[in-house]
Amino acid sequence: MIRTPLRPLARILRARETGENPDVIEAENRAQRHAVIQDGARNRAQGRLFIMAMAFVLAFVTVGMRMGVMAASQPSEPRAQVTGAQIISQRADITDRHGRVLATNLLTHSLYAHPRQMVDPDAAAEKLAAIFPDLKAADLKEDFSGKRSFLWIKKKISPEQMQQVHDIGEPGLLFGPREMRLYPNDRIASHILGGSTFGKEDVASAEVVGIAGVEKAFDHWLRNPANEGAPLVLSVDLTVQAAMEEVLKNGMNIMKAKGATGILMEVKTGEVLAMASLPDFDPNDRPRPLLTGDPSDSPLFNRAVQGQYELGSTFKIFPITQAIDLKLVSPTTMINANAPMRIGKYLINEFRSHNYGTLSVTDIIVKSSNVGTVRVAQMLGADRQKDFLEKLGFFEPTPVEMSEGPTGKPLVPKRWPAVTSATVSFGHGLAASPLHLASAYATLANGGKRVSPTLVHGRARKEGEQVISAQAAQTGVQLMRQVVVRGSGRSADVVGYEVAGKTGTADKPRPSGGYYKNKVVSTFASVFPASNPEYVLVVTLDEPTSTGPGGESRTAGATSAPVAGEMVRRLAPLLGLRPLTETPLPTVERPLADGIKLVSN
Template sequence: MIRTPLRPLARILRARETGENPDAIEAENRAQRHAAIQERARGSARTRLFFMSCAFALAFGTVGAKMGVLAASQPSEPRVQTTGAQIISQRADITDRHGRVLATNLLTHSLYAHPQQMVEPERAARELVRIFPDLEVERLDKDFTGKRTFVWIKKKISPEQMQAVHDIGEPGLLFGPREMRLYPNGHIAAHILGGATFGKEDVASAEVVGVAGVEKAFDHWLRDPANDGAPLMLSLDLTVQAAMEEVLGNGMKVMNAKGATGILMEIKTGEIVAMASLPDFDPNDRPRPLLKGDPSDSPLFNRAVQGQYELGSTFKIFPVAQAIDLKLVSPTTMINAKAPMKIGKYLINEFRGHNYGTLSVTDIIVKSSNVGTVRVAQLLGPDRQRDFLQKLGFFDPTPIEMSEAPTGKPLVPKRWPAVTSATVAFGHGLAASPLHLATAYATVANGGKRVMPTLIHDRSQRGGEQVLSPEAARIAVQMLRQVVVRGSGRSANVEGYEVAGKTGTADKPRPTGGYYGNKVVSTFASVFPASDPQYVLVLSLDEPSTIGAGGESRTAGATSAPVAAEVIRRVAPLLGLRPSTETQLPMVERPLPDRLKLVSN
């Protein structure tokens, strides 16, 4: 911009020639310059005011629009946001069949220290020991005053503990976000859930990994982001599980047993509705495994899946059902059950020295005759007997979805001579888990069609192999019903629920060989209702002993059977089963060759 001079020379000269005052010219130019400056200032002010008005209008418009959006949106609870990296592990929940939570996640924090940033390390050590009594003040003093630059103090702390550490006011004590696994029901279903712990971790994140049970078996699935947080739905019913664990725990105390296990399974689907092993543990505070001694002494030991027991007379229904299926015998076929029976150099006797003489096939099961069962097994022959037990699943681990399942492989004799065939027929010489037994009974009760156990709800199963004819399976269930009506299982009878089952008492083997004289495993395997089988319950007590009218007793009829009855009495209404008036169905007699009407030596 060219500025006009205040005293232009040409005008000054003309003014002097005409006698004008040159100072008037300067004053006029100065006034014009000031007027121009003021005009420019007014224009600049107007521009600033315009832009400020636009800015205020935009700001208030944005706030108003946001308020309108919030007013029109659905209300929701505010979420607390934390600084730092996102937790790596977003592990899916585990629920029961009704969607009730069995395992979930809890946002918490870890506690660590940067000793070089600490102002009063000795005081901080003393205050931390006051908050966490399991810490050692000497160890903390050494860590805080030494050369270490990083110290883990606690991998997870509660909000109350976090606030108490805050109150110490030590800048070198720092917190990291954590997602920990929480089991809100404590001990309930502990062995099935297993537990979880921290895997890879740093101060800003931690990976939660399963260490046992379904947590380990489905670890990859539970951590897979592709599932979009969908829960893993188990076949368990939390209410039924809690009821069975309560009854089983009380029964274990009353019967003075070392341990106990119970399995409740749907027959048609193979779904496990409840499965318990006692003693148990709290997966929120999982104990350390035993490093020596008997594994079954640890509360971590899952007796239902990992236990390998000779299951005694519960096996007797298998050779009998197979013989009926092959039309070798019928329920009324008379068998020579005279005791003792000699096989090679071995004698087979009856419990408490009984000698039943001649029994029908039905009464062999009702009276639990060892000799009578061996006679039936001899009709089958070792090869057919072995093949049938293999089809029932007694030679392989159960396919249950638990990390412990492979460890429960049955102990099967390598050779199968006549004496092995005889002892296995009445439940000795072959050791399997209670879950194996429950699966086999479910197969018999399922019209002879193979059942595969599962812990996943609504998992579609392919049709199982038909290992037994439906008619033979129906007759076998009727025989088991007679055991409860008038046999060794009378203490398991629950009015209105038509319980059918078989008792089994087996001496416990010594680790050094042979058997204990006063230690047994008592088992009651049952099906209910007998007229329309829907559920299988297998209940087993380890080293039970009870005092009755006849003195001390360890038999299944006096120990496991009454506990099983109480379990059925408690859980049947929870399962939606109504008590009914029983209708006795007649046994079906098949035409048999005359030579099989009486089987003897």
């Protein structure tokens, strides 16, 4: 900065020449210098005032915006934060094949207490007991008066209950937001879904984890944030599942059965459209498992997957079809079916001590001849019989995507002597689940290519092994069609849908050995339409009894077959199947039945 001198020499000399006073020049320059200094100080002061004013304005705007956000937000109780891994509470939805929700999440609240902050714990205990009938006031008072500083009261409460607790006005009662698992269809598909519970949890959130069914089998996938909230799409059709459960429940009640199972599966893909097990439960309020007694007495027991039953004469189609494939017999081959038949010290009889004499292979299936089936199985030999059943999947658990899947391993004889080969041929001595049976029938209906069950829709799958020739498999289906047309499955016939199937009635084994005389498992396994199989349907009733004009009957033809027929009648239109033009068959009052009686010499 260049400073102007107060007494510039040029002006001073000129002033002296003109007689002016040089001090006036100095005074003028001094006044100008002071004016510049004052202007600079004024500008600096104004700048500081402007900055301070802007700072105050910004502060007031920030406070005002924060107050607005707090006024518009949901009020929440202050709480201490704990260090540790963050709880992942978000869980993907589960839907049926059409996108209808089977399981989803619902925002709810938990209720907990800080007893040391409570003003009137006794009054709070009384009011809480009135809101929640499962809580006892005496227990709450004891808990509130103890040394605990934190106490869970309810892990899940409804909005109405939350408001009622809030109206108590007790500062020691606090709420924590969290997500819970909701099953909007109540009991429908309960065994498939399984259920869930809380894993890691704190007052602000909880981790939902699966404990059974697909919820447990896909637990990691459902909780994986990498899926970006995409739902798990099951192969189940909610409408078909609901209709199946309704028909199965009515049939179970009419037949006075202890339990029931129904499975509907697509032949080509193995996708399960419906799978029911009765009695069932509500996954929103999952009951506790039984600690004693028979596991099948619990509603949690999945009879379709976990149940291991001797499935009776539904097995007869396997040795017959295998023998046809090996060119050992044809549908018209005549077989000696004279009964009884002796194998070692055992006698194999027909149901109700029939003696059919000589039967064609077709009539062995139609009349469900034990002796005729054993004769064909003897042609096969034990090794080939075992190999075929193993390829059909009867030696290992089904690969169905459920946590219960690995527990459903069939009970296979360790030794395979001649008598075992004989009894297994007509469904005794080997116990498997109804889902195993459905998969095996789907393999026959699929032209002999192995079909494995799945609960996931649209998943790419490898083509199954060719277990048996397509021609033999087709012949087996046509033989089962004759069972429905003129055999023990006539009560399952539905005009227009060409049902083909086989009945099976097996005495239930005693835990101590031997068999009950008046307790059976009746099964009807079927495919439809027989001319172009698309679906497999298996219905199993545990300890049924049918009462008709001829008295009581426990055979599959009188119990499970009519239930299966009603299912086809209800489900086929829902599946979009158009009825074919068929000649109506005459109505019969009493279908034939099948059975087994082993007599030791």
